[in-house]
Structure formats: structure tokens, C-alpha cells
Amino acid sequence: MGKLWLAGLVAAGVAGCSQPWNDPYPDIGSGESVLFESFFEKPRHLDPALSYAANEVEFTAQIYEPALQYHYFRRPYELVPLAADAVPEPEYLDAERRPLPANAPAADIAFSRYTIDIQPGIRYQPHPAFARDAGGKPLYMNLSAQDVSSLESPQQFAQLGSRELKAADYVHQIKRLANPRAHSPILGLMNEHIVGLAAFTERVKQADAALQAERGRDAYVDLTQYDIEGVEVLGDHRFSILVEGQYPQLRFWLAMPFFAPVPPEASRFYQQKALRDRNMTLDTFPVGTGPYMLTVNDPNRRMVLEKNPNFRGEPFPAPADPEAASDYPVGQTMPFIDRVVFSLEKEQIPYWNKFLQGYYDASGISSDSFGEAIRVDRNGEPHLTQTMARRGVTLKTTVSPAIYYLGFNMQDDVVGGDDERARLLRRAISIALDYESYIAIFRNGRGIAAQGPIPPGIFGTQDGEQGINPYVYDWDNGRARRKSVEHARELLARAGYPGGVNEQTGEPLLLNLDTPATGPEFKAQLDWMRKQFSKLNIQLVVRATAYNRFQEKLASGAVQLFQSGWLADYPDPENFLFLLYGPNGSVDHNGENVANYDNERFDQLFRQMRIMDNGPQRQALIRQMVDIVQRDAPWIWGFYPRTYILHQAWLNNGNPNAMANNTLKYLQIEPQQRLAKQNAWNDPVIWPLPALAGILLAGLLPGFLVYRRRERQAPVVKS
């Protein structure tokens, strides 16, 4: 058996002598311009009207080109044009839709119009939806099951076509947000802002229902036959969006795939049943103008992006620090890499080992491999271990625009409410929960204890003493120091719970924590949580439920304390402070304010702040708002996560950017260096195989001897 295995391996080695035996990409040469990445979970949606999760946008952002994007280097994050000519400025209109000056008072502004000019000459990727016959008629709009029986991807059609990007494609996508079959997650929000979208949604819904009743579920409404009042095509390369009042955050949305162009031809092409039966839809094979196109979508094994041959090219941007310009290929045409191969890796151990063998070009760091990759110095700063440094691996870190917090239900009788007693109770618990230790124990130091709702890097945060939460921290020797547990106990006593006992009823204080953390891997964290509450003699009952049930509880307010988090949609303080805006409460208004915090002054300031440009005035308002919520403590602020990414020595131009998702185009690799390293790191070790065979033979020898002796033994005849 051992010999056969060895023979097989030798044969395989001879067959592929230029690559290591353990190369997991036998069909792709590591010496080619290919980037090897992984994905942990299959992306559920690649339709730009639906894709919202990070693991979906990772793909769609490389394929689709919204009007705007984030600058790769500049911080704070800055919007720059992508397919647009310029970042659009709003034109203010009064109730009669007459233009107003840019400095018009907010009360006079009834509408804002954003006019977007698209660069001419941008072309779509090659795709059968654009293929036409000699007479100009579409080739593939009436496909049968037999026509596509041998196809795995739209790229395999015999004829592919393309055409220039038009402004109408952006408008078509905005209409697609209202498609009753799509269920876009931002439809509810956009219905509130884009003029006429809600009415359009209703019209299309009725038309769809009528069509289904008449022609069955396979019939689809042609969205090009309907118009949205506030969205206009003004030419081949110009369109406008009219929003109610002021909504400056629209520009951020214009940088997301939700507002990327989708050609109506693609919608019609993918509505064919024969294609849907082969899992070829706009949700699986996007059609874009971006630097890459999806050519393989096998979500159970591999996704492959290939360079879009029709991509116009884009110059590499200059870094914010002019002295660093020589480190980057500034001005050179992107993208640099021909192909990006994403392999499904569900388990951390094989994923990490393949990174160590050079088969992944970049990697995150799980808790299991943290010690092997990172050492933390006395100041808490992360550095690569010697092993990693010797391999030439580089470490990139960034603070994510996100917050994980523990919320109080402000409508709860015990922990909620606006009275001083409840505030003192919430502050006492806020002090007792030592998030510095949580970050050290459970996140290997990858986080920053939060002082308020806005993470670092977002306008409105303040550093140093000004930035601390004075109700939980003291400023001591240039650092924020958590107040003592004794102080927390004192606050608890003042709240009416001396020693954790309700002084009115004599009952011990018992609180319920709802969490979606249901797996055994969370047990230690929940035990830690109980221990923190026990510092104040508060009994904590953990109610772990499945995520969607947890969401239902939040929506109905059937929680007391709860764990939650928020990852920014865009780098604006509004995207965090709206989580505490009263009219956004989850119980009364079905909003994202799941703590149901409701403070009139905060809400008033929020309404002013959200329509202002960044500047001292906005900073002052944000300071006031943060002061209010720090005092009221509707959340225990938790922590802002830090992300660590490792890059192999042959991967260049990496620069963590938590807002931009279209970052593959910036990367460069040196494939020959990778191939050399892979060969050096993966030299097969075959001496144990003959040794193993020898051990097996030695083990069989006594048996063989016994067999020989038995066979030669004369039969014994008993009398």
C-alpha cells in the first residue's frame, strides 16, 4: 500500500515537475499574473440591487462601476469620481422647484437635485446579452434549455458583444431597486428620499401582480416602460436624481453597487427560464464595466475574476504623502493583475497553512494562528513574529469603521428611561464591563475600547482627553483609565441597588442579556460577561437565540440588554448617530435605533448635523450630541474592531481601506518570486514513506513467521 502511494506520488510529481506536489491549483500556473484569494462563505447575492454583505461587495465592487468611489489613500475617506466626471454638488430647489442659491436656509430647501455626468467611452465587458446578428437583432433573447445545456457561464456563448455605458443604465438600476421580485434592502430608505420612487414602487408592484396573474410567474415587468418622477435621463451621459429636502449622504450611496449601472439588455437576457435553470442570473453572473468580470461562479469551490478586456484603464492614484509616491506605480494604468482566483475555505486550519505555504497571497489572522503571526509589544503595538518577518510577510492594520456594543432597551422598566436612577445604573454597568480586558482576551488586542458611538477615522471623533467618555474614564498620565469598580458600586447604590440588591423590594438585581451568540465557541465570552456583572453583584441571565429570532426580539422591544454592532455604510457621522435618533426607533418606527433611545435635544441636533458639511460647526454639534449620549449611556460603547491583514512579500501596493471595496485593481504581484518561494517552501519530504513501509513490513514479519510455522507444522491427531 505504502509503495503504491509512493509510486502514485512520484508519477504525479513527474507529471507536474515545475510545480510543487502540494500545489492546490494544478490548472493554474503560479508563475502567471494571478492573485490567489479565499472566501469563507458563498456570496448570496451578486445582483447590485441586493448585494450588501461584505463578502458580496468584495466581488460586485470589482465588476460594477458606480458613479463615485473612495480615494485609495486619502484619510479621512474622500469621494472621488469613478465613472462620473466629477463628484456632483447638490442644486437646491424650493417647493415650486425653482433654483435656490447654495447658501439658502435649510427651511427654504424643498428639494435637492444631483446631476451626474458620466465619462464617455466606457464600455461593458463582453457578454452575450449584447450580442447581435447582422441585422442588429439580439442573438440570445429566446433561448431554450437545449441551447444552454452545455454552458456553465455566459462567457461560453459563441458570440459576445458590448456597448457603451449610458446614463440610462444608471437610471435602470435605480428602477431595479423597486423591482418587487428583487427585495432590495435599501428600497425603504430610498423611498423616503428619492422623489417619486415610492409611487414608482407601487406602480411596478401592481403591474407585476397583473402580469403574473395573466402570464404566470415567469413573466417579468419591463421596467424601462415606467418612469420615476425624480430620476431623469438628461442625455446619453447625464442623469439627475431629485431628493426631498437635503440629503447629502446620497453622494455616499452613489459610491455603492446599489447605484451601479445595469443595462436593460442584461435584465432581459437573464429573465430567460433556460438560463435561470442553469443558475445563470444577474445574481450569479454580473454584467459590468469595471476592471474585472466574473467568469467562473462555482460558489461551492471557486470564483474567478478575469480582467475585463474592454476596461478603459485607470491611472494609479498618488498617495496622500508625496514622499511615498516612489513606493507606488503612480500614474500607471490599472488593473495590474490578469486574474483573481477565490477558493472556498470553510476551515481556518487549512486556510492558514496554505497561506504559510505561499498558496494564498493575503490572509487575515484567526485567534488560533495569532501567536504564530503576531507579537504584541509592551505598548500594545502589534509586530510580526520573526518567522513571518523572515518570510517577507508584511502586516497591514486598520481600524474598521464599525462598533460592537451592548445596548440597553430604553423602554425597559429597569434599565431604560430618562430618570437619574436609570442613568446611574447604566453608567455603573458601563464602568464594570472592562472592555480593555475583553479586547485582550478574546480579540488578541485587535480593538480599541469605544468612548462613544463614532469610530476613529470618521469625522466627529476627537483624540486625547477631549475624546474620552468622562462618565466611564479618567484622563491619567496621558491615557484614558477606566474608573474603578468601587466607583461603579457607588453609582449602583445611588441608583437604588446597594450591593446589587433592590433597596425597595430586597430582591437581588437580575438582568437579561439577549444575544445571537448561540454556539459553544461563545461560551467563554458569555461567562466573561456574567463575571463582569457579578463585580456589582448583578445576576446576568444570558438568553442566546438564533439571529433572526434575535432580530425579531429587537424589533418588538422584547429585550433588556442586547449585544449588537454596526458596520458603516459610508464614512459619515450621520451613519452612526442615526442609530440613536428617536424617530428611527425600532419599536415605534421600525428603524435601526434598536435601543429605542429618544432624546429631544439629541434629535434636534441630529436634524441640523446631518445636512451640514464637515467643518467646525458640524464638529461642535457632534460634540454636543456625543456628550448627551455619553451622559445617558443608552449603550455600553464596547469597542471598535481593528483588522489585521498579512500580505506575502510578492504582493505590492496593499493599503487598507475600510470603505473602498474595489481595491483589487490597485494590487500588483511578482509571480516569479511567488513561484520561487512556493518551490522553496514546499519541497516534498519523502524519506518518511520508505521508513513507514519498513515499519509496516516489520510489523507483518512476525505474522508471516507464525504463518510459515503453522503451515509446516505436522497435524496433531488426538486419540
Added chain:
Amino acid sequence: MLAYIIRRLLYAIPVLIGVNLITFMLFFVVNTPDSIARMQLGAKRVTPAAIEAWKAERGYDRPYFYNAAEDGPNRFTNTIFFDKSVRVMAFDFGRSDDGRSISRDILDRMGPSLALAIPTLLVGLLVNITFALLLVFFRASYIDTAGVVLCVFLMSISSLFYIIGGQYLAGKLMHLVPISGYSPGWDSIKFLILPVIIGVVGGIGAQTRWYRTLFLEEAGKDYVRTARAKGLSELRVLFRHVLKNGMIPILTGVVVILPLLFLGSLIMESFFGIPGLGSYTIDAINKQDFAIVRAMVFLGSVLYIIGLLLTDISYTLVDPRIRLS
């Protein structure tokens, strides 16, 4: 025999209806249409209107079993159960909640599962039967005792340990095979060598002990004594006579699991990155995708029924005394 097979297939119909019904009830005892909609719509900005729209579009806005608002047969047909479960009886699996064709996904994923399961089964049978016969040959000796101890030792180790240990030794330390991954065609061999070896080694303990027991029982029978009395060598007795008769329970045990090989192995496929069906059902349960869950439970039931039928048929083939009536 044909009448027997037809009768068994007819018996399967109420069984499959029952399985369908129980799957439906169990699933919807745990999950409501609202919670399914929440799961599908994602974590952010989900409004009640969006939930209602999703339910209406997917047909989850109807009553479970009986629609009092309808007339005639529509009272039963315009329900979630009829729409979601009855069509499955005609092998129309429809689409998953994220819009993918379930039949297509099953067909795509079945191949890699079989590519792993069939060699593991065949090599495992060969190794385990040979090992068990050798233990029987050396019965009541130190070699037999050592073999049984080794089997108990191998049985006591978690399958996860074999996987991680195998990946560490063969993949990480010795660089002989890829740690994980898959490639179709002949390239699949280098990805499957390690999981197949691990699957075989992981099964040696339990299987060999069972086979050893079967062969020992057989080795004590009169016909074996007669064979020895005729002067046949012990190896000839074991591999020609004992093996042939001992194979009856082994064969029936193997035939019953043959159809289930299509359904794959969850842990093995997950660790080795093999794109099979192993995790399909579990992922669907986690995502609360009822369309996939009901399809896979139904398919599992059908395959199990086929397995039992094949077992009965195989009895008649390996033991001429048995007749199906």
C-alpha cells in the same frame, strides 16, 4: 420478484408523504415565515414592508395547510404546504430561497461527493476485510490480541483528529499533497488521496472488529472444519470459504449505504474543501432555506428506501435460499 419490488415501491409513497409532512411541521415549528424572511433579507435596514413583500413574493404569506379564504380544492392547494412540499413528490425541487436551481446544485455537487465516497468505500472494504481475515487467521494469539487492541485504539480517536493530523503530516510537514482544495477530472486524484486514506484509516477500527466477529463465527462452522479436514491450507479456507459466506451480512450492510454515498460527508468535505453535498443540508438549515431542506430530506428518504430495496434484492443474489415474495 417484480411484484415484490412494485409492492415495496408503492409502500414507499405513504412513507415519503409522511416524511414530507413531518419535515414541514418540524421546520415550521422552529421557524416562522417572518423569521425566514428576516434571514434572507439580511441584517441591515430590514423593514416590515420588506418582510411582507418577500413573504408574498415567495408564497409564504398563505396559511400552512388550509386556506379558508379560498373555494373548493384551492383551500388545500393554495397553502404553503401544498406549494412547497407536494411538488417535491414529483422531484420538482424548485429554487432555493436565494434563487438558485436546487436540482442543478445537487447535480453539480453530487460528483465530488461520489469521487470521495466511492474510493473510500472500496479501499476501506478491501483493507478491512483483509485485516479482519488476518486477525481470524491468527485468532487466540498475541497477534490477534494486538490487532484488536489496535482496532480499539483506532476507534477511540476522533475523526477530526485523523483529518487535522493527516493534513499536518502529509500536507504541512511533508508537502506531499495539497492541504485542501479540489479540481475536476484526473487532477482530482491528488486532492482525494489524503481524504481517502484518512477515511479508510478512520474506519479500520470499527469495521475490522465487526468483520472479525462475523468471520470468527463463520470459521467455527462445520463446513469450515470439513474444508480443513480435506487438507486445504488455512489461508485458502479463510479467503475462499469463510470470506464467501461471511460476505452476506457485509454485502447487505454495504448495499444499504450505497445510495447514501450521494449525500456526501460533512466534515471531510468541509476540511478538504471538496465541493460535495456534505454541507448542503446543514448550510440550508443554518440559513433556514426550507426549499433545500425539504428537497434534501426527501432525496435522503428516497435513497434510503432504494438502499433497503437493494438490500433485499442482494439477499436473493448472495443467498439462493432466500426468495422474495
